[in-house]
Amino acid sequence: MNTTRSGSLTASGAATTGDIARAQDRGHDHGHQTVPSDLTLRVKALESLLVEKGLVDRAALDALIDTYEHKVGPRNGARVIARAWVDPAFKQRLLTDATAAISELGYSGHQGEHMVVVENTPKLHNLVVCTLCSCYPWPVLGLPPVWYKSAPYRSRAVIDPRGVLCEFGLELPEDVEVRVWDSTAELRYLVLPERPTGSEELSEEALAALVTRDAMIGVAKIAPPGEGSRA
Ligand code: FE
Numbered sequence: 001m002n003t004t005r006s007g008s009l010t011a012s013g014a015a016t017t018g019d020i021a022r023a024q025d026r027g028h029d030h031g032h033q034t035v036p037s038d039l040t041l042r043v044k045a046l047e048s049l050l051v052e053k054g055l056v057d058r059a060a061l062d063a064l065i066d067t068y069e070h071k072v073g074p075r076n077g078a079r080v081i082a083r084a085w086v087d088p089a090f091k092q093r094l095l096t097d098a099t100a101a102i103s104e105l106g107y108s109g110h111q112g113e114h115m116v117v118v119e120n121t122p123k124l125h126n127l128v129v130c131t132l133c134s135c136y137p138w139p140v141l142g143l144p145p146v147w148y149k150s151a152p153y154r155s156r157a158v159i160d161p162r163g164v165l166c167e168f169g170l171e172l173p174e175d176v177e178v179r180v181w182d183s184t185a186e187l188r189y190l191v192l193p194e195r196p197t198g199s200e201e202l203s204e205e206a207l208a209a210l211v212t213r214d215a216m217i218g219v220a221k222i223a224p225p226g227e228g229s230r231a
Contacts, residue, residue: 073142076107077190078211080140082204084117085195095119098190102140112139112188118181119192120218125172127165127180127218128189129157135183137190141213148217158182168219191216196224 050056080102084091094101098115102108115137118126130136131154136144147153156164161178165171172178181189193215199207202225214220 068143074213077140077216078208081211082208085207086204107139109139112137114187116187117190117192120194124177126191127161130183135185137188191218193222196222198224
């Protein structure tokens with residue numbers, strides 16, 4: 001099974017993150033996606049049962065999902081990154097005690113209690129994974145993308161991080177060290193990407209608009225302004 005799954009991700013070849021994410025978001029119509037489909041069915045069955053027994057309110061569930069899909073998301077994380085780029089004191093606090101620094105901007109709560117921010121430099125690239133399941137910092141990134149939860153990403157990010165990054169369209173020079181961080185329920189990592197060249201004159205808000213979810217997971221870099229996102 002693992003071989004098949006690894007093969008599937010490998011088969012994506014030079015697909016961009018968007019390609020992988022879109023392919024997986026389309027409803028897991030590949031052979032390797034039987035588990036998520038099964039999981040979806042089980043979740044639906046469980047929800048129906050809980051609603052039927054009057055234990056949960058469907059409207060409350062919808063409100064909760066709406067919050068994480070539309071109100072909490074990577075734009076929050078982007079504001080954190082932009083603040084770190086323009087405010088050295090904030091950046092220092094972010095690298096020292098990420099949970100406290102992030103909550104200064106009002107982002108805290110469930111799945112964001114124990115944050116660690118790791119900084120990319122010209123010689124160091126950080127990549128975040130949850131090898132066990134799908135631990136992810138919800139208050140700053142929203143819900144994890146499907147590929148983040150997939151078995152190929154979870155296993156191969158550790159075994160062959162450079163190969164995985166290549167598949168996301170990110171080829172790093174040999175002299176750049178790649179560090180992989182395994183998020184858990186106790187510690188959730190967020191990547192502080194490098195501020196792109198050509199962004200010196202941008203406002204904090206404009207900087208935040210450059211920051212992508214994928215760059216904060218570490219599977220992409222942030223493109224210079226005007227060049228659009230690589231992933
Ligand atoms: Fe997890």
